[in-house]
Amino acid sequence: GQSLEQPSEVTAVEGAIVQINCTYQTSGFYGLSWYQQHDGGAPTFLSYNALDGLEETGRFSSFLSRSDSYGYLLLQELQMKDSASYFCAVASNAGNMLTFGGGTRLMVKP
Amino acid sequence: DAGVIQSPRHEVTEMGQEVTLRCKPISGHNSLFWYRQTMMRGLELLIYFNNNVPIDDSGMPEDRFSAKMPNASFSTLKIQPSEPRDSAVYFCASGETGGRDTQYFGPGTRLTVL
Numbered sequence: 001g002q003s004l005e006q007p008s009e010v011t012a013v014e015g016a017i018v019q020i021n022c023t024y025q026t027s028g029f030y031g032l033s034w035y036q037q038h039d040g041g042a043p044t045f046l047s048y049n050a051l052d053g054l055e056e057t058g059r060f061s062s063f064l065s066r067s068d069s070y071g072y073l074l075l076q077e078l079q080m081k082d083s084a085s086y087f088c089a090v091a092s093n094a095g096n097m098l099t100f101g102g103g104t105r106l107m108v109k110p
Numbered sequence: 111d112a113g114v115i116q117s118p119r120h121e122v123t124e125m126g127q128e129v130t131l132r133c134k135p136i137s138g139h140n141s142l143f144w145y146r147q148t149m150m151r152g153l154e155l156l157i158y159f160n161n162n163v164p165i166d167d168s169g170m171p172e173d174r175f176s177a178k179m180p181n182a183s184f185s186t187l188k189i190q191p192s193e194p195r196d197s198a199v200y201f202c203a204s205g206e207t208g209g210r211d212t213q214y215f216g217p218g219t220r221l222t223v224l
Contacts, residue, residue: 031211042201042215043153087153096141096211097166100153 002026004101006088011107012078020073020104022088030091032064032071033098038084046086047073075106083108114216116202122222128190131219134183135204143213144177144187145201153201159185160207192223 004024012018022032031050035043049055049064049071061074075082085105089098115134123129135142144156157167159179167177174193179185189196199220203213 033211042217043203043213044215045212048212091211096205096207096213097143097155097158098211098213099155102152 002090002092002099004088004090004099006086006101006104008102009105009107011109013109014078014080016078017074017076018078018106020075020086020088020106022071022073022101024069024071024088024090024101026069026090026092026099028092029066029069030093032062033089033091034060034062034073035087035089035100036084037087037103043087078108080108080110082106114202114204114214116200116216116219118219119217120220120222122224123192124224125193126191127223128188129192129196129221129223131187131200131202131221133185133187133202133216135185135202136214137183139204139206139214140182141205141207141213142179142185143203143205144185145203145215146198147201147218148198156187189221192221194223197221197223 006022033048034046036046037043047062054063059076064071085103087103088101117132140161142159147153156169157177158165162179177187199218201215201218203215205213
């Protein structure tokens with residue numbers, strides 16, 4: 001089966017940098033994705049890593065280490081609007097099925 | 111593109127009633143997913159279709175739940191009979207097989223079973 005672990009809550013201040021970690025155990029691995037979900041909204045895609053290393057998209061970066069079954073999402077220059085839940089998700093086969101982690105609730109304070 | 115469309119957005123029903131949730135995926139996408147989200151259980155995959163064929167329904171909780179995809183532009187999730195523990199937000203998502211495995215979620219249907 002598949003399991004993903006990520007912290008349940010993280011708090012940071014506006015302008016700071018925060019890192020949300022994700023460790024996974026899967027029977028197969030094609031890639032690690034990150035999704036953002038605001039309260040009352042739907043999950044939206046943020047980033048995807050299939051190979052080891054860092055992917056940067058604006059203020060957000062995502063890192064993957066396949067050998068460690070570990071990844072993280074890095075959010076820089078935090079803004080109040082970044083307050084949301086962040087989910088890591090693993091694609092464990094070629095059919096693009098995803099298994100989601102339990103989500104990390106990020107609270108950004110002034 | 112209008113994105114994934116779901117209806118209704120909110121549904122309140124009484125225990126024992128039949129509930130049908132509807133989804134129109136993004137045109138051209140060949141994968142469709144139904145998820146259920148609750149505070150207790152998080153985001154759970156219920157069923158996955160590829161090219162209109164159910165591939166994995168291992169997440170469907172029990173026989174009261176059924177899903178169909180009669181064509182590439184429409185899918186339904188039916189609960190019959192509904193129970194209070196079915197209260198949740200149900201999301202439909204679509205995507206293209208391969209590549210980044212990105213899934214595009216609809217706005218969800220908030221179901222309340224009294």
